[in-house]
Amino acid sequence: MMSLEKNVIDLSRVVSSRDALRILPPAMARRLGVLPIMIADEKLYVVMEDGEDYLVLSQLENLVGLPVIVLKPKTPESVTVFIRKYYPEQVSELDGTPLGLLEEIVFRAMLSRSSDIHFDPERDNGYIRLRIDGMIRVEQTLPLAGMNELISAVKVSSGLNIAEHRIPQDGQLTLWIGNDEISMRVATVPTLYGEKMTLRILATESTLSELAELDMLGMNEQHLQLFLDTLESSHGVILLSGPTGSGKTTTLYAALRHLKKPGTLHILSIEDPVEIPLDGINQIRIDSERIDFNRALRSTLRHDPDVIMIGEIRDAETADIAIKSSLTGHLVLSTLHANDSVGVIARLLNLGVVPELVNSALRLVIAQRLVRSPCPHCVRLEPPSTVDREFFGWNNDAEMLVPKTAGCPLCNQTGYAGRLGLYEMIPVDRNVREMVRNKESEDALSHYLFNDRSLLTLRADGAEKIRKGLTTPEEVKRVVYLNDK
Numbered sequence: 001m002m003s004l005e006k007n008v009i010d011l012s013r014v015v016s017s018r019d020a021l022r023i024l025p026p027a028m029a030r031r032l033g034v035l036p037i038m039i040a041d042e043k044l045y046v047v048m049e050d051g052e053d054y055l056v057l058s059q060l061e062n063l064v065g066l067p068v069i070v071l072k073p074k075t076p077e078s079v080t081v082f083i084r085k086y087y088p089e090q091v092s093e094l095d096g097t098p099l100g101l102l103e104e105i106v107f108r109a110m111l112s113r114s115s116d117i118h119f120d121p122e123r124d125n126g127y128i129r130l131r132i133d134g135m136i137r138v139e140q141t142l143p144l145a146g147m148n149e150l151i152s153a154v155k156v157s158s159g160l161n162i163a164e165h166r167i168p169q170d171g172q173l174t175l176w177i178g179n180d181e182i183s184m185r186v187a188t189v190p191t192l193y194g195e196k197m198t199l200r201i202l203a204t205e206s207t208l209s210e211l212a213e214l215d216m217l218g219m220n221e222q223h224l225q226l227f228l229d230t231l232e233s234s235h236g237v238i239l240l241s242g243p244t245g246s247g248k249t250t251t252l253y254a255a256l257r258h259l260k261k262p263g264t265l266h267i268l269s270i271e272d273p274v275e276i277p278l279d280g281i282n283q284i285r286i287d288s289e290r291i292d293f294n295r296a297l298r299s300t301l302r303h304d305p306d307v308i309m310i311g312e313i314r315d316a317e318t319a320d321i322a323i324k325s326s327l328t329g330h331l332v333l334s335t336l337h338a339n340d341s342v343g344v345i346a347r348l349l350n351l352g353v354v355p356e357l358v359n360s361a362l363r364l365v366i367a368q369r370l371v372r373s374p375c376p377h378c379v380r381l382e383p384p385s386t387v388d389r390e391f392f393g394w395n396n397d398a399e400m401l402v403p404k405t406a407g408c409p410l411c412n413q414t415g416y417a418g419r420l421g422l423y424e425m426i427p428v429d430r431n432v433r434e435m436v437r438n439k440e441s442e443d444a445l446s447h448y449l450f451n452d453r454s455l456l457t458l459r460a461d462g463a464e465k466i467r468k469g470l471t472t473p474e475e476v477k478r479v480v481y482l483n484d485k
């Protein structure tokens, strides 16, 4: 294993393993000020409130019957916070029941920043899988009978028909864990070996808060400055594009949170559905059966908003209203489906927005993707492969090294911990307007932006981030390869 002894551990990016947590009773962990991290090579790795307290250390070794290795926390004051997080004061009375197990699973899913929990019955066993940083992994295995009990308990709690196993069902579940109220969307579907269940954890402003500051998204300095400057505009349109799971919503919400901070702007959003409730913002939920999107959008203008966020522009009418309202003194933020930033302009024109309107309204176009960051505890550096040198344009840099992931217990052998965004941003300048007016091709526009103006493409932003050790060549290729220009 790696030389963890001298490694500094970042508690906000690793999750303690189940077997490590179980080895120390909660009351003892809180009294000793110790947080177990993992068990590896028959040693217990911990962080301590006072790592120099040898009396506590020997007490701990006696208690657990294993040699203990003390890791240095990146921020020492966070140890107490994380001990409370892992060992909440309120002990569940449901221990040993299916609902107790559910609480434990949801608790671990929250700690590991999972977005979804899957209960998958298969031929031999039931598998509980978590989606963490966009990737699925097995968290726990249960006998099939235990899995069925668990699924039934969730069905009861989320208002589903417990007797019905043959048709898909949808419901909603809310759990209190410690002081956090966790809401989840529940869905079942029959599979070959029984009913499968998926829980989508709905973000809340408090679960979002660590991530959703604009300067935490991974934008480089120029991108961040450009975005902030554009958000200062009193009117105009900012459009984001990217496939599902590329972090568009997080960026939009971060922008709204930034805009609402001074408390001087009236912010309205129209969403389908409202993904995260935000204090201080009037969020209108579209329910296609009752409220028509475009009518809602038109009526928002009568409510005197300074900023309007539109979840997604899907059709010509929405595009038209969005653009026109931005011209009458509103800042409009929205997303639009396109492969890259230049494709956004082409898509607007395809939707029938006339070039003059695009030109007078559009301020900034952003394309984005999410990539994973290498685990700081097991990452190594090595020279890039010939293919990567070619792909990222590193042929002239003989000395350069790139992160290579390995995998260790702290990242569950995945080699990765945490994510950040890749961005491509095009400010709509006089030349872009000229080219849109003349109906020049996407290629010509790309050439001007990325060659003449040397703006960063997603791939170039990725190359910079690899060089800084923030992500790996594999990750950048995974998200930009297919539709890179």
Ligand SMILES: [Zn+2]
Pocket (backbone or CB within 6 Å): 375, 376, 377, 378, 379, 407, 408, 409, 410, 411, 412, 413, 415, 416
């Ligand atoms: Zn690792």
